[in-house]
Structure formats: C-alpha cells, structure tokens
Amino acid sequence: MTDHPRIPLAGVLGHPVAHSRSPALHGYWLRRYGLKGFYIPMDIAPLDLAEAVRMLPKLGFVGVNVTIPHKEAMLQIADIITDRAALIGAANTLIFRKDGKIHADNTDGMGFVANLRQNAPHWQPSAGPAAVLGAGGAARAVVAALIEVGVPEIRIANRTRPRADALRSDFGAKVVVQDWSQAGAMMEDCATVVNTTSLGMTGKSDLHLSYDALSPQALVTDIVYTPLQTQFLIEAAARGCTTVDGLGMLLHQAAPGFERWFGQRPEVDEATRQAVLSA
Numbered sequence: 001m002t003d004h005p006r007i008p009l010a011g012v013l014g015h016p017v018a019h020s021r022s023p024a025l026h027g028y029w030l031r032r033y034g035l036k037g038f039y040i041p042m043d044i045a046p047l048d049l050a051e052a053v054r055m056l057p058k059l060g061f062v063g064v065n066v067t068i069p070h071k072e073a074m075l076q077i078a079d080i081i082t083d084r085a086a087l088i089g090a091a092n093t094l095i096f097r098k099d100g101k102i103h104a105d106n107t108d109g110m111g112f113v114a115n116l117r118q119n120a121p122h123w124q125p126s127a128g129p130a131a132v133l134g135a136g137g138a139a140r141a142v143v144a145a146l147i148e149v150g151v152p153e154i155r156i157a158n159r160t161r162p163r164a165d166a167l168r169s170d171f172g173a174k175v176v177v178q179d180w181s182q183a184g185a186m187m188e189d190c191a192t193v194v195n196t197t198s199l200g201m202t203g204k205s206d207l208h209l210s211y212d213a214l215s216p217q218a219l220v221t222d223i224v225y226t227p228l229q230t231q232f233l234i235e236a237a238a239r240g241c242t243t244v245d246g247l248g249m250l251l252h253q254a255a256p257g258f259e260r261w262f263g264q265r266p267e268v269d270e271a272t273r274q275a276v277l278s279a
C-alpha cells in the first residue's frame with residue numbers, strides 16, 4: 001500500500017474569528033514559499049474548545065494559533081506548556097506533536113520585541129523605565145518581554161487597578177503600579193512607552209492623556225493596529241518620539257508557529273505587511 005503524505009493543516013481558533021488577519025498572513029506565506037498546506041479560521045464556542053482541540057490532530061492539523069477568548073483556557077487543555085506561556089498565563093501557538101501531546105507556547109512577547117528591534121533598531125530597552133498602559137492579556141506578554149530584554153523598571157497603569165496589582169504580584173518588584181489618573185505623568189523619563197489597552201482602536205474612543213511628560217527620546221508603540229496610526233502614536237510623533245505601529249507584532253508573533261508547522265522560516269518584510277493590509 002502506498003502511504004499518501006497528508007497535507008499539513010493549521011489555523012486559528014477564536015470566538016469570533018472572522019476579524020482575524022492570521023489566515024491572510026499564513027495564506028500569503030504559504031503561497032510565497034510554494035508550500036503545500038492550508039490555514040483555516042475556526043470559530044469554536046468556549047464549551048466546545050477542549051473537544052475540538054483534541055480532534056484537530058486526527059483531522060491532519062499540525063498546530064493552531066489561539067485567539068480571544070481561548071488563550072487562557074488553552075493552558076488547562078495542553079499537555080506541555082512552555083515557561084513563557086505559563087508566566088504570561090496564556091497560549092497563542094499550539095504544536096500537535098507526533099506522540100499525541102499538545103504543546104502550548106506564547107509568542108506574543110517575542111513578537112512585540114522583534115517588531116521594535118526591526119523597526120527601531122536603535123531602541124535601548126535598558127536606557128530607562130518603561131510605561132505600560134493597560135493590564136490585560138496583551139500587557140502580560142509585553143511586561144514579560146520587557147523584563148526579559150532588561151528594562152530596569154516597568155510602570156503600569158490600568159483603569160481597573162487590581163489587574164495592574166496582579167501583574168506586580170506575578171512579575172515582581174520591577175513592576176510599579178500607578179493610578180490610571182497618572183497614566184500620562186508616569187511617562188516621565190521613560191525610554192519605552194506602550195499602549196496595550198484597546199483604546200484608539202477603530203470604533204473605540206481614544207486614550208485621553210497629557211503628553212507633557214513624554215520625552216522625545218522615548219520609543220512609543222501601540223499594540224492596536226487598526227488604524228495603523230493611532231491617535232496615541234500621532235501625539236507621540238508630534239513630540240518628536242520614534243513610533244512603531246502594532247502590525248509588526250502580529251506578523252512577528254506568527255512566524256515561529258509557521259516555521260514549526262510548515263518547515264520554513266518566513267520573512268517579515270514590507271511585502272508581508274502589504275499582503276496583510278490589502279487582504
């Protein structure tokens with residue numbers, strides 16, 4: 001009997017999932033490198049998640065991305081969890097191993113750093129404190145990454161203060177919690193300033209901050225990428241800051257999964273950005 005090799009399948013699990021740019025991104029890379037494979041959006045309700053995930057390897061899936069609202073729940077389902085996924089408390093990339101085990105990783109933090117390194121090569125994370133606005137799931141990945149690259153102090157302000165306090169308990173004394181009312185003032189002397197809230201996204205209100213304390217030396221970045229130029233980035237650029245938009249984080253967090261599933265390290269370049277923007 002001839003053994004027919006299966007075409008590798010991957011995809012993204014979310015609820016909803018129609019807004020996800022990941023199918024356009026992975027589809028572009030598959031075409032660009034002439035690889036066999038498919039990347040499929042899958043809308044799975046939370047109650048069906050565990051059963052659906054266990055089924056996927058049997059259907060030919062080699063792994064999947066995981067997005068809102070499943071990222072935290074995936075840690076209860078996976079068999080092997082990387083240290084960084086455990087620290088962040090969420091997974092965004094699963095690998096279905098040949099031995100049947102589900103391996104869960106989180107590449108959001110490295111995507112965040114890779115985006116800054118690529119688009120602001122002079123950025124020196126250790127040059128001063130970082131200010132992080134927000135304390136949700138994305139903030140956890142950003143804080144873990146900032147600590148890893150040597151930021152000496154991370155000031156966090158969140159509308160709901162207990163979530164920021166939880167980050168301090170989980171990530172330790174480098175984290176300093178500030179009141180949400182101090183979100184503008186805490187940017188003083190910071191080398192890095194990050195918006196991890198959803199404010200500024202199309203359809204939501206903008207961040208209302210005083211930018212008087214923001215130094216022109218700061219690198220300012222936003223995880224929101226619709227629009228690419230948020231009001232937050234526009235205000236920072238007007239004060240002379242280097243700014244980096246959030247699309248690159250999405251592109252870079254996707255690269256490790258693509259490489260593991262399809263065997264090709266994908267390039268994150270202008271053509272990749274344009275492919276996702278025009279999809």
Ligand code: ATR
Pocket residue numbers: 133134135136137138139158159160161163196197198199
């Ligand atoms: P994600 O996983 O994308 O970070 P999340 O966990 O829902 O999503 O976090 C969203 C972040 O945006 C939080 O920091 C949230 O603040 P709260 O913890 O107080 O909810 C912040 N955010 C959303 N809407 C906001 C608003 N209108 N004003 C201030 N912060 C807001």
